[in-house]
Amino acid sequence: MIADPLTLLLLTVFGGWVALDGTSVGQFMLSRPVVAASLAGWIVGAPVQGASLGLVLEALHLMVLPVGAARHPEAGPAAVASAGAYAAAGPGAAALLTAVIFALLWERIGGASVQQLRKLNMALATPPAQDALSPRLLERRHLAAILLDFLRGSVLVGCGVLILSFLLTAVTPMWGLGEELPRLLLIGALAASLGACSRLFQERRASQLLLAGAACGLLVLFFR
Amino acid sequence: MRAFPRRVRWALLLRTLLIQGSWNFGTLIGTGFAFVLLPALRHVYRSDPEALEAALARHSAVFNSHPYLVGVAAGAVARLEADGTDAALLGRFKDALRSSLGALGDQLVWSAWRPAVALLAIGLLLVGAPWWLSVAAFLLVYNALHLWIRTWALNVGLAEGLQVGQALRAAPLQPWTHRVGRVGAVLVGFCLVLAVADAGPRPVALLVAAGAAVLGVALAQRTPVVVWVVLTVAWAVGILIGAFRGPLS
Numbered sequence: 001m002i003a004d005p006l007t008l009l010l011l012t013v014f015g016g017w018v019a020l021d022g023t024s025v026g027q028f029m030l031s032r033p034v035v036a037a038s039l040a041g042w043i044v045g046a047p048v049q050g051a052s053l054g055l056v057l058e059a060l061h062l063m064v065l066p067v068g069a070a071r072h073p074e075a076g077p078a079a080v081a082s083a084g085a086y087a088a089a090g091p092g093a094a095a096l097l098t099a100v101i102f103a104l105l106w107e108r109i110g111g112a113s114v115q116q117l118r119k120l121n122m123a124l125a126t127p128p129a130q131d132a133l134s135p136r137l138l139e140r141r142h143l144a145a146i147l148l149d150f151l152r153g154s155v156l157v158g159c160g161v162l163i164l165s166f167l168l169t170a171v172t173p174m175w176g177l178g179e180e181l182p183r184l185l186l187i188g189a190l191a192a193s194l195g196a197c198s199r200l201f202q203e204r205r206a207s208q209l210l211l212a213g214a215a216c217g218l219l220v221l222f223f224r
Numbered sequence: 225m226r227a228f229p230r231r232v233r234w235a236l237l238l239r240t241l242l243i244q245g246s247w248n249f250g251t252l253i254g255t256g257f258a259f260v261l262l263p264a265l266r267h268v269y270r271s272d273p274e275a276l277e278a279a280l281a282r283h284s285a286v287f288n289s290h291p292y293l294v295g296v297a298a299g300a301v302a303r304l305e306a307d308g309t310d311a312a313l314l315g316r317f318k319d320a321l322r323s324s325l326g327a328l329g330d331q332l333v334w335s336a337w338r339p340a341v342a343l344l345a346i347g348l349l350l351v352g353a354p355w356w357l358s359v360a361a362f363l364l365v366y367n368a369l370h371l372w373i374r375t376w377a378l379n380v381g382l383a384e385g386l387q388v389g390q391a392l393r394a395a396p397l398q399p400w401t402h403r404v405g406r407v408g409a410v411l412v413g414f415c416l417v418l419a420v421a422d423a424g425p426r427p428v429a430l431l432v433a434a435g436a437a438v439l440g441v442a443l444a445q446r447t448p449v450v451v452w453v454v455l456t457v458a459w460a461v462g463i464l465i466g467a468f469r470g471p472l473s
Contacts, residue, residue, distance in 0.1 A: 024245040027291060029338070029366050034345050038355045051355035058346055059419075060448045062339045065330070094462070101459055104452045121248035125255035126284075133281050135262055142259045145246035175459075176466020185458055187423045188436035189451045194346075194416045195440025196447035200339055201405040201412070209406055213413025220351055220414075221421050 010043050011084040012158040018076040019153020023114070024146050031076030033057035033103075037083035046087035049096075053083045056100050056186055059193035062200065074110030077153045078103045081160025089168040094175040097182035100189070102164045110156055117152055121145050228264060228302065228382065235263035236302065237378050240295050252288040257298065264302035282311055288322055290329020292373045297321050299381020300388045307385070317386060324392065332401045333373070340408035341366040343415055350418035 022031040029035060034054040041050015061075050082103035089095050124145050175182070198210055228236075243256035261283050269276035289297055297318060304314055345362035349355065376395075384391045416437055423433035440447045 023247060024242070026241045027244075028370070029341075029363060032342060032362065034342065034349070035359050035362060038359050041355075047355050051349060051358065055346060055349050058342055059415075060451060062342055063445050063448060065334050097455065097459055101452070101455050104448070104455075118248050121246050121255075122250040125246035125248050126250050133277060133284060135266065135276065135280060138255065138258055138280060138284065139262065142242070142246045142255055145248075146242065149245070171463060174466040175462045176464075176469055177462040181458070181462070184423060184429055184432060185455055187419065187429075187433050189455060190419045191416065191423075191433045191437040192440035192443070192447050192451055194412060194419050195437035196444050197339065197343070197412045198409075198416075198441050199444045201336065201409040203402060203405045203409055206409045209409035210413035210416075213410035213415075214417045215413075216410070217414040217417030217421075220418065224352075 007044055007088070008158065008161060011040060011080060011161055012154040014040065014043060015077045015080040015157025016150040016154035018080050019074070019156065020146065020150055022074060022076045024149045033061055033075045033079040036076045036079040040080040040083035041087040044084055044087040049087045049091055050083035053086055053096060053099050053103070054079060056190050057103055059190050060104070062193060062197050071115060072111060073107035074114055075107050077110050077156045078106035078160065081106055081157045082164055084157070084161045085164035085168060088165065093179040093182040093186065095168055095172050097186060098167055098172045099164060100186065102160075102167065106156070106160050113152055113156060117149060120148065124148070228267060228306070232263045232267050233378070233382070236260060236298055237295065237375065239263070240291070240298065240374055240378065243294050244291055251284065251286050253294070254285050254287040257287045257294070258284040260294070260298045261302060265305060268306050279305060282315065287318060289325040290333065292333055292370060293325045293329045293377045295374055295378030296325055296381040296388055296392065299378045300385050301381075303382050303385040321388070324389075328392065328397050332397050332404070336401050336404040336408060337369055338366065340404050340411060343408060343411035347411055347415045347418070350415055350422070
């Protein structure tokens with residue numbers, strides 16, 4: 001469990017910021033799983049654990065392209081919540097597996113909350129026709145929508161941390177198949193995600209470029 | 225063209241960072257577009273509040289663009305408003321820009337630059353670099369292009385106005401997309417080998433990881449959902465076994 005209320009508060013504030021970064025403000029990629037999870041782990045005092053979670057989630061998210069008005073899962077706050085809870089619970093492959101699964105579920109819930117916010121923004125950002133659209137009114141409504149997004153992200157992260165903390169404390173210790181299997185499952189997930197990415201870059205000679213990269217990887221392994 | 229004061233240009237640039245703040249299914253980023261334009265409109269119509277509100281109303285209508293390239297539209301529209309361009313022409317101009325700005329940005333940024341830089345971060349973690357190096361490399365490399373695009377977009381829009389289409393065609397965005405894509409393809413191969421190797425040293429584990437990679441190639445965009453289902457089922461089975469039999473060593 002996260003025993004420190006200050007840490008929980010920091011995570012929720014960071015989560016709100018990450019939610020903003022996803023769409024509303026800046027898009028500096030603080031909301032990418034590898035960044036958000038590492039920093040969330042750092043807030044809790046275990047950045048390496050956060051980064052290990054972020055690594056798997058980032059690979060799974062490479063194929064998610066925010067093109068047009070498509071509905072897609074929201075990775076950032078889910079990564080913060082999962083990494084925050086996982087980093088506080090202590091390392092372990094079964095715990096990491098639980099955190100990854102939870103993050104993937106929480107991303108869907110986050111994505112659904114984004115859709116609801118966008119519907120709410122229709123009422124917030126487009127005042128009734130009989131109201132004159134004054135500059136001040138437009139600015140206030142636009143900024144109010146941003147504030148709502150921040151609050152949405154914060155609540156998502158706060159709830160996520162608490163729920164996953166409970167799962168990691170009460171359910172994950174029941175895991176009955178050792179530590180090697182979850183480790184292998186997660187590496188398999190990482191490998192599958194990276195394999196899927198081979199289709200991402202539709203370039204001429206893509207397969208040759210892939211092989212060149214693979215050769216570089218083998219060189220690194222040889223000298224490691 | 226009346227040049228905008230530096231404070232107005234800075235305000236436009238900084239506000240582009242907030243353009244998607246009120247994204248909605250009605251106007252898409254229309255309201256945000258008006259929010260971005262406000263400093264310029266206030267400057268142009270500083271002695272005519274009614275004209276300011278009229279300009280605000282026409283620029284709050286439906287609009288969409290890639291957020292990094294929206295400065296092209298905002299800068300061009302600001303200049304055209306300053307030049308007193310006909311409102312109907314402005315509307316047609318915005319409609320013409322919409323799809324090209326979206327497509328250019330999606331191809332360069334979402335489909336190439338972002339995944340390539342993410343793979344760089346993943347690769348750094350897989351070779352054993354410190355977590356903070358991976359995060360810093362991601363943020364610094366990614367945002368170098370991000371912030372350059374935003375600034376360039378606004379400057380091009382303000383400078384070219386109605387001729388902005390020519391500037392977009394002349395810009396090296398397409399060649400960059402291909403170059404980044406080639407780097408990304410190399411990084412995929414690099415990360416894939418390191419990820420599979422992490423399963424080692426047992427041959428069975430390596431085979432399972434390699435098989436998962438091949439499955440990912442076959443499944444492509446369905447991979448995340450399939451991975452989620454497999455992990456969840458495995459987790460549930462492990463929990464149930466543990467609950468009924470107790471943990472295995």
